[in-house]
Amino acid sequence: TWLIVLVGASYLLGVQGITAVIHIPLNNHIQKIKIEDLNDKALADERINFEKKWNFFNNIRTFIAISVSLLLLVQLSLQHNNYSILMFSFVLNHAEKDENHYASCLELLLLFFYLL
Numbered sequence: 001t002w003l004i005v006l007v008g009a010s011y012l013l014g015v016q017g018i019t020a021v022i023h024i025p026l027n028n029h030i031q032k033i034k035i036e037d038l039n040d041k042a043l044a045d046e047r048i049n050f051e052k053k054w055n056f057f058n059n060i061r062t063f064i065a066i067s068v069s070l071l072l073l074v075q076l077s078l079q080h081n082n083y084s085i086l087m088f089s090f091v092l093n094h095a096e097k098d099e100n101h102y103a104s105c106l107e108l109l110l111l112f113f114y115l116l
Contacts, residue, residue: 003071003075004072004075007068007071007072007075008068010064010067010068011064011065011068014060014061014064014065014068015061015064015065015068018057018058018060018061018064019061022053022054022057023054023057023058023061026050026053026054029050030046030050033046
């Protein structure tokens, strides 16, 4: 349906897009820094600049990932399709989990909907 396509596109742009456009270049930049050539102030400035931008976009990425997961969960529960719910649970279980571990919470919600 159109909702699943829209949610999938939101995931690709909001989660994978941020990773590709923001996080990977930041990670590459921080890896290229020669810390032995920097004084304490310059090193602290680099760290602050990196963490500020990385954390800001990571919060956005996490919010989008949780929202996409919840929207797909709602879509599946509205369809009353237990097979789809089980497959979605399987995918979440084997997906790379964010440091916020939102997937574990969603697995419990999926189990609840499945048992209904």
